[in-house]
Amino acid sequence: MQAYLRSDGRKGIRNVITVVYLVECAHHVAKQIAAPFEDDDVHVIGFSGCYPNTYALEMMESLCTHPNVGAVLLVSLGCESFNRNQLAETVRDSGRPVDVLVIQQTGGTRKTFEVGREWIRRTLTELEHVPRVEMGMNELIVGTVCGGSDGTSGISANPAVGNAFDRLVNLGATTIFEETGELIGCEQDMVRRAITPELGKEILACMEKTANYYNILGHGSFAVGNAEGGLTTLEEKSLGAYAKAGHGALHGIIKPGNVPPNPGLYLLDVIPDGEVRFGFPNINDTAEIGELIACGSHVILFTTGRGSVVGSAISPVIKICGNPETYRRMSDDMDVNAGRILEGQGTIDDVGLEIVERIRRTAEGEQTASESLGHREFVLTYKSFEPIGPSCLPLALA
Amino acid sequence: MQNQEQYFLRLSANDNVLVVVKAIQQGQELELEGVKITAQKTIPFGHKVAARALTAGEKIVKFGMPIGSTTTTISAGEHVHTHNLQSDYIPSFGRPGEGGH
Numbered sequence: 451m452q453a454y455l456r457s458d459g460r461k462g463i464r465n466v467i468t469v470v471y472l473v474e475c476a477h478h479v480a481k482q483i484a485a486p487f488e489d490d491d492v493h494v495i496g497f498s499g500c501y502p503n504t505y506a507l508e509m510m511e512s513l514c515t516h517p518n519v520g521a522v523l524l525v526s527l528g529c530e531s532f533n534r535n536q537l538a539e540t541v542r543d544s545g546r547p548v549d550v551l552v553i554q555q556t557g558g559t560r561k562t563f564e565v566g567r568e569w570i571r572r573t574l575t576e577l578e579h580v581p582r583v584e585m586g587m588n589e590l591i592v593g594t595v596c597g598g599s600d601g602t603s604g605i606s607a608n609p610a611v612g613n614a615f616d617r618l619v620n621l622g623a624t625t626i627f628e629e630t631g632e633l634i635g636c637e638q639d640m641v642r643r644a645i646t647p648e649l650g651k652e653i654l655a656c657m658e659k660t661a662n663y664y665n666i667l668g669h670g671s672f673a674v675g676n677a678e679g680g681l682t683t684l685e686e687k688s689l690g691a692y693a694k695a696g697h698g699a700l701h702g703i704i705k706p707g708n709v710p711p712n713p714g715l716y717l718l719d720v721i722p723d724g725e726v727r728f729g730f731p732n733i734n735d736t737a738e739i740g741e742l743i744a745c746g747s748h749v750i751l752f753t754t755g756r757g758s759v760v761g762s763a764i765s766p767v768i769k770i771c772g773n774p775e776t777y778r779r780m781s782d783d784m785d786v787n788a789g790r791i792l793e794g795q796g797t798i799d800d801v802g803l804e805i806v807e808r809i810r811r812t813a814e815g816e817q818t819a820s821e822s823l824g825h826r827e828f829v830l831t832y833k834s835f836e837p838i839g840p841s842c843l844p845l846a847l848a
Numbered sequence: 849m850q851n852q853e854q855y856f857l858r859l860s861a862n863d864n865v866l867v868v869v870k871a872i873q874q875g876q877e878l879e880l881e882g883v884k885i886t887a888q889k890t891i892p893f894g895h896k897v898a899a900r901a902l903t904a905g906e907k908i909v910k911f912g913m914p915i916g917s918t919t920t921t922i923s924a925g926e927h928v929h930t931h932n933l934q935s936d937y938i939p940s941f942g943r944p945g946e947g948g949h
Contacts, residue, residue: 605857680868682928685914
């Protein structure tokens with residue numbers, strides 16, 4: 451397949467312009483700048499907060515230099531605290547076209563629309579000249595998340611994604627799973643799969659942090675409805691989500707913005723460090739998808755049972771529906787029908803293979819269901835993280 | 849497949865439970881991986897049955913991984929749930945009077 455080669459050597463499967471609002475006050479202007487370019491890959495992302503946050507800045511640096519991104523337009527009101535100069539410099543250093551529009555200096559809403567749209571027209575032409583190079587499946591980073599789950603997710607869509615993850619790792623690709631809050635009870639198995647004992651200890655520490663965080667927030671655990679749906683134990687429920695991780699060795703634990711240094715399977719720790727400060731770790735599925743993309747994911751595998759419709763800015767989302775009835779009702783929104791496993795129309799292995807093929811076609815440029823429907827969701831909230839320790843990425847030391 | 853309709857799904861090769869993917873009625877005669885069984889009770893979609901006879905204290909394996917231990921002997925095809933399986937991690941909760949083991 452043909453990829454877009456960036457000057458840092460990374461390869462992207464899309465050539466997106468991100469229009470980035472740096473405070474909610476600039477959101478409308480950013481949205482309207484991008485509005486005439488609905489048929490192009492011009493995506494609006496942003497951070498609503500007026501007060502600075504290191505995590506949000508680092509997330510933006512990772513996202514705006516993601517290999518699927520070709521150029522970046524920053525839209526600032528002018529008085530917010532976001533460090534727009536640092537973000538612009540990071541993007542410039544990566545070799546991408548970047549400009550900063552400060553609404554208060556440009557002369558207000560209408561003038562900023564005009565200047566911004568003119569910049570996008572010019573830049574779209576410029577992006578046609580980004581070099582195309584051959585890219586193998588082994589160069590892909592694939593993230594996974596589940597949302598709108600039901601009793602079918604854990605027995606059809608999630609094991610099928612696990613099967614696809616095993617196949618991807620065998621092809622030399624990089625895979626990332628997360629949702630540590632839904633992995634409570636799986637820690638011993640993750641320790642068993644960790645490539646070093648020290649990594650195992652990091653996983654245990656991460657899971658302890660997760661349990662503590664959720665206890666303080668007072669949610670998470672095993673509900674009566676789970677038992678009515680046929681789940682008997684907490685570890686069984688968690689394994690339904692964990693099934694997305696397949697059966698391979700666990701190569702490392704990363705945090706939002708860390709790009710895995712080697713191929714293999716990685717756990718993304720999305721739970722903030724330190725005392726509980728900014729509320730829920732992830733307010734919705736879109737926040738988790740944004741973090742997977744900040745870790746370099748070219749493609750997201752999203753499993754659902756009840757029927758989520760979301761896509762994402764920057765990286766395509768492939769939706770894998772575990773419930774055959776939901777699939778029939780919402781097939782326009784779905785890419786893969788894993789529900790057929792439950793109707794005897796295929797095995798987990800068949801669907802795993804179908805998912806890998808679907809990834810290949812998506813990487814070759816074919817639109818996913820959510821892309822063709824114009825879904826480009828994005829959200830970024832306040833969080834705080836400590837850097838990962840040296841034991842988290844054992845192969846990076848070698 | 850002999851049966852036109854599929855009732856049981858094996859998630860992993862070394863699992864000792866199968867997932868019920870179509871609700872089973874009490875007294876129904878079914879084939880469980882080649883063995884004829886008669887359902888002793890109604891079992892809803894999404895629940896589990898034993899793939900083979902199990903002894904008390906045996907690890908139950910689903911997704912290829914342990915999900916808890918049996919509290920009693922279980923025969924092939926029998927419903928596996930809160931009345932005969934418990935977490936090795938923390939106890940599960942049930943509504944008072946339902947499945948209180």
